[in-house]
Amino acid sequence: MNNMQEDRSGFLRDEMVDTQLIARGIRDPKVLKAFRKVPRHLCVPANIQDAAYDDCALPIGEGQTISQPYMVAIMTELLELTGKETILEIGAGSGYQAAILCELARKVISVERVKTLADRASNKLKELGYQNFEVVVGNGAKGYKKQAPYDRILVTAAADKIPQSLIDQLKEGGKLIIPVGNPYFQTLTIIEKIKGEIVTTESIGCVFVPLIDD
Numbered sequence: 001m002n003n004m005q006e007d008r009s010g011f012l013r014d015e016m017v018d019t020q021l022i023a024r025g026i027r028d029p030k031v032l033k034a035f036r037k038v039p040r041h042l043c044v045p046a047n048i049q050d051a052a053y054d055d056c057a058l059p060i061g062e063g064q065t066i067s068q069p070y071m072v073a074i075m076t077e078l079l080e081l082t083g084k085e086t087i088l089e090i091g092a093g094s095g096y097q098a099a100i101l102c103e104l105a106r107k108v109i110s111v112e113r114v115k116t117l118a119d120r121a122s123n124k125l126k127e128l129g130y131q132n133f134e135v136v137v138g139n140g141a142k143g144y145k146k147q148a149p150y151d152r153i154l155v156t157a158a159a160d161k162i163p164q165s166l167i168d169q170l171k172e173g174g175k176l177i178i179p180v181g182n183p184y185f186q187t188l189t190i191i192e193k194i195k196g197e198i199v200t201t202e203s204i205g206c207v208f209v210p211l212i213d214d
């Protein structure tokens with residue numbers, strides 16, 4: 001991409017942050033800064049790059065999608081990151097959410113069940129210069145025991161119920177965010193482990209592709 005196109009993508013990113021994120025109440029300056037920086041257009045298939053900063057989810061192949069920018073932003077803000085966390089993401093998809101998290105946390109481990117997507121996301125994150133991540137191929141509904149427990153767990157696919165393994169792999173004081181509901185509509189659900197107790201709060205409605213537990 002030449003300089004002029006780079007300028008244009010920067011302009012579109014700022015516009016996305018102003019009109020889609022700030023306008024809807026995203027406030028965390030560090031989150032906004034990450035969204036102004038990460039090149040979303042490089043995380044979508046080349047033939048739809050022009051639509052990368054539109055206010056919607058987009059197809060990324062294998063029947064999967066990159067979430068709408070606002071959805072990525074609200075989930076990121078709800079994680080309340082300080083920069084010290086180890087995060088488990090379920091559903092690497094395009095790698096865009098993982099790139100945002102790499103900007104804001106110490107380490108990101110992203111589990112993806114489709115190998116072609118996992119390989120692509122991993123190469124993309126490398127190409128973007130991140131070193132604080134791992135993409136793992138596997139069934140994230142079971143979590144990823146090897147590096148558990150986690151400060152934060154973010155599920156970017158729709159679950160019909162909260163997988164117990166994910167609750168088990170969450171640190172004391174940690175936070176798990178997961179869309180819970182039926183295949184057509186879910187509620188963004190926040191689970192916190194406070195002094196051994198599980199505290200559940202509900203956020204906005206959302207629509208994600210299904211979390212496939214196989």
Ligand code: SAH
Pocket residue numbers: 064065066067090091092093094095096097098111112113114117138139140141156157209210211212213214
């Ligand atoms: N976070 C992604 C969006 C992912 S879409 C992004 O920023 O682009 C949801 C992803 O979850 C898809 O890639 C799908 O293949 C993956 N997925 C679905 N069920 C899964 C499971 N059980 N384990 C790991 N990945 C899963």
